[in-house]
Amino acid sequence: MANYLAQFQTIKSSCDRVVIAVEDVSDLWLNVRQSFEQRLPVKKACLNNKARNPVFVENLPAEFIQTTDSRLRSRFPQEQYLFWFREPYATVVLVTCEDLDEFKTILKPRLKLIVQNDEREWFIVFVSKAHPGNDQATKMAKKVYARLETDFNTKRRERCCKFDLHGTDADFWDDFDSKMVDCIRNTLDRRVQFYEEENRKLSEQRFTPIWNFCNFFILKESLAFMFEVTNLHEDSLREYDELELCYSESVNLPGKHREFGGLDTGDDQAALLNPGFKALTQIIQDDVFREFEFRQYIFACQAKLLFKLSRPVEVAARGYAFVVGFSKTLALHENALPFCFREVWVITACLGLIKSTSAQYDNGIVAIDSEKEFHRLQGDLYSLCRVKFMRLAYLIGYGVEIEKSPVNSASLSMLSWPKPATWPSIPPDSSAEIMTKEKITLQAKPREKLFNIQRKPLPLEPSFLLREANRRRAFLSVGNMSELYDSVDGSGLDAHSKLPSNKSSSNLMIRTMSGPATSETSLPVDRPMRLSEIHVAAEHALKQTISDPDFMTSLSSPEEFENRYMELTKGAADNYHRSWWKRHGVVLDGEIAAIFFKHGNYDLAAKSYEKVCALYSAEGWEELLADVLPDLAECQKILNDEAGYLASCVKLLSLESSLFSSKERQAFQSEVVRLAHSEMKHPVPLDVSSLITFAGNPAPPLELCDGDPGTLSVAVWSGFPDDIALESLSLRLSASSSADEGLKAIKSSDARVLVPGRNIITFAIPPQKPGSYVLGALTGQIGKLSFRSHGFSQDGPVDTDEFMSFEKPTRPVLKVRKPRALVDITPAVSSALLMNELQWIGLIVKPIDYSLKGGILHIDAGAELKIEESQMIEIESYRSNGEQSGPTDASKALSSSSEPGRVEKVPIENGKIKLPDWASDVTTLVWFPVRAIDDTIARGTSPASPLKHSIVDGMRMIALKLEFGAFHNQVFERTIAVHFTNPFHVSTRVVDKCNDGTLLLQVILHSEVKATLHVKDVSLDLQAGFEHLGNGDGRPTSSLFPLVIAPSSRAGILFVIRLSGTKDLDELENSDSMMTIKYGISGDRTTGAHSPVPVKPDDSEELLFKISLKLKRPVLDPCLAVGFLPFSTDCLRVGQLVNMKWRVERLKDLDEASLPDDEILYQVDANPQNWMVAGRKCGHISFSKAQGSRIEIAVTCVPLVSGYVHPPQLGLPDVGEANVSCNPAGPHLVCVLPPTLSTSYCIPA
């Protein structure tokens, strides 16, 4: 059956559409052909797939072929079955007939004959030639067609349709299409069934010796091809997948040795997408295909179908897997294949896949996920290609051009060397090339990194190429090799299986190997090859392997290599960037940057390096960062990007210290310092958060009172390897409650040099608003460079995982309390002090948990209060009653016992007192002498002039201001009131009036103070109008004194006085009596009044108090009493006589000369309009001088008007008014009735 393979291929290539046979019974084809072929391809068809599910297929390609055509004739039945897929899927029987008889006799039997073949799916198209105008013909045609229908239609299926040649019947075409599709579907179903059956049969024989893969392949592919032709691509693909699976199973079966393939010219170029690359007949051997070609063929078929299904993503995915898998397969056969065949094949395969998939890929219509996936796959293909390309380049000596980066090392150093049967040997006449290569190797020197960073370059080779190549040369025995290398580095040959342990030794080895050899090029053949020779040999071998001249060009020179390398790297990076695999993309950007760097394209290089660094630093991959960052720094340095360069240096410094040697770190620092002190055009702010970190004390936060400054010590960790001098260092605090950072920076005054590691810096904190504060930022200056750090370290040294350390510490370092009373000043005296005397005023100064150290007390007494500045102020410690009685702890008790009642005298200047230091924390009592000045003379009181004294009179206000705190920033102000008073309050009263005019005047001294008063002497200087009785001078008996008056008690002193006669009333009114009291006082100043402060030492203790007393002469001194006697009648009437009677009584003897001896002049006053006085209005009456003598005076009056009127008054003109008393007093008004009506006066009307 394998013989049919060639035929099968030919048929397959010639047959690419569904064939529909046309049985032209009535020679109509030429008439209808055009309109029939216009229906093709079949727009829509519903076919059944392999699982018998309906599938809608569009644009099914089809072709009408007449049965008489040579293509359909002359086929052997066996062939027909084998290649059934190419047989017609439907047969259209074209007939026409205009006569019923003719139909019956000729056409019908003929048709029957045609359709009796069951194998064929057929339907009849009756073509009516009748012109629409020709009714007869039309009718006839209809009749015949009806007959045709009855004969050939069955109940289950209609097989006839009628086509009007002259009419356009849209229904016909639908009918035609559906019948055609029905036929195709049925045929397809039947054929699928057939092929499946055949396949099943063959599969059953799979493990029998007669099984032949080729047959299976033809059947399977026939089915697949049939599906493909009918646009059932999914099914076709599945067939190929099964075929592939079956092949891999069969090819891996142990048994006879099969050829692998891949030895033809051009095989190195992968034919992954070209199924027709090689004819299948060429690759068959013993009924089995060669693996190399066949696997590619299957993949190409699959890829073709996938592209037809618009699934380029899947092509890429399958392609990548295929390339990787097939590369392994190639490795198994590597010793039979040309040198580096595998690498070359992979490169071409990847490039081919990339090219075709990206051409087919329409990124507009796919979902985002598959887009990302697609780009990821493209990236994978590119990077796989890139790796293999680098490997080839390395082999031919471009290794020096390849950056020894982690990515390259990871891909190359774990990738084994090609394993040819024998390593290619040096071609003849290649000494010039060897020289050139050698030169390149010798000239190449590792790039010196900035800061003199010395790193061992990462390996790009799995083991030394030199060893590997020499080992694989057939004529060198292993023993020789071993000896050879033992003599060089002593590591022995077993090192070849390990990774190189020391690169520097390998360099040394290469030198020693290649050095002397230059002069000995004509060594015997079994001399181990030198490296340059290996390169040349590899290059020559590659030239043999690679058939694509383009490809070879890209390896022809380092420049070409670099171009291709760049192209591949860029392709990979770009695609990775568009996929999920950002890291891959960024890392490859770094490789691109390295090339840019090499070519002096520093700008682009820096940009790419920045991306790489950002990636590594964001995720904390410091080892990788340490590898790239110096490169970035170098770019920035060259580009004069000072800001970037500084940032990079700082970053380098802040990396884990183990990543760089101390020398390198010192170089970084000196670079930073150099830049900071240089003339920078635009000084840049620098974030050193990762380098300089800081933390507050682990102790509880510093607590300050509102308005107080303080000092805060902060631990600052410097990550610099050496001491670093700072111009300034400031700290910002931020309130923990709000995000407001508007606080002023606090400068540190000390420590301008940060030593490596921990530094304790103290900051003087000016007064802050109340609240709690956390550390905000540390700013400072290095040279002209201002830096800023947000890095908080907990308690340990510099925190390197910086992305973690940006958590703000929540622990406050400073708490400023809300304003509160820090001190209290209260007056110590509870009762009044002596007015006009120098008195101590005590102030209790009580600090409330706050030191008053250095406090200054300003005392501002008002105008009426004078502080005696000549006196010293006394300050003593004070313990209140509560403190004394309450339980005191031991220390307090100790301190109180050690300083019992300490007293210190301090001067007062301009009302300011400096508090002594010992008084800063204890409650003290400050005594200062004042004198309240009251110029007014105290007045005594008497019942006639009661006390009009106000308490305000004795009040004096003292304004106090205490400045304290470290900077006298705290101020306490208070105004206190002190009450001053006179020592006594004096009141007088007349105790008794004696008949002889003597008055007993009692003077009562009320003590006004809470102190004992000793009255030593009292003298009363009486005012005019009074005089002391007897010959006394107004002093009480001296034996009375000293009179002691207890606090709040009183004492009385009696004076016997009498009125002295005087007529000058004014004088009497204005003059006061003056009482002078000499007294002493013994009181406690803590309680109140006390003996005045002696200004001079010889001041006597005796005090003088003067008080004026107003004595009033008695207002009345009646000698005569005038009484009004009641009227005799009940009521007064106008015109009626009434007797007014007054009784005059002598009350006492009048010894004054002004009064007549026995006669008194009297006079009646009456309003003449109201009263008529009958009789004498005035006259003398004689009146006995004896006391108690009485006389009555009667006057007759007539009231003249009615109403209430003043009655007449009796006056005694000779006697002073004061000497007359009215007793009983007369009425003020009397009621006078109108006169009684008298008829005699009536006048009749």
Add this chain to the structure above:
Amino acid sequence: MIVCVAVVGHQNNPLYLQSFTEADDALKLHHVVHCSLDVIDERVNNPKRNAPTLNETFLGLLYPTENYKVYGYLTNTKVKFLMVTTDLDVKDADARNFFRKFHAAYVDAVSNPFHVPGKKIASRSFGARVSTIVKSFGSGTTV
């Protein structure tokens, strides 16, 4: 042979990375581990496509390259364990078992009260334990 094991934190920061190659080329393994995070990210961020493995800590083979393989493991706290091996035929069960032991060792290490979560693991005993696990890998000793 396992050439490298790594623990990577939930912010993709390396917590522990130990290479077992004799050469001084750990940096390339850093690179391999770092780039493998792309694959983990992709799997974690596209749970739809990997619905059945959603609750699975073992991520399986991340990175099938020609010469080495990277296996991954993701804990509930998004800590990733990675293992780079040059063994090209590793049984999934072996890898699973390895990660299970590795995870247990990690849990013990971070349970140390002196360990700051999120910081690199500096514990020497952890390192020793990991080395033992690595050495026993593939030797058929299943615990």
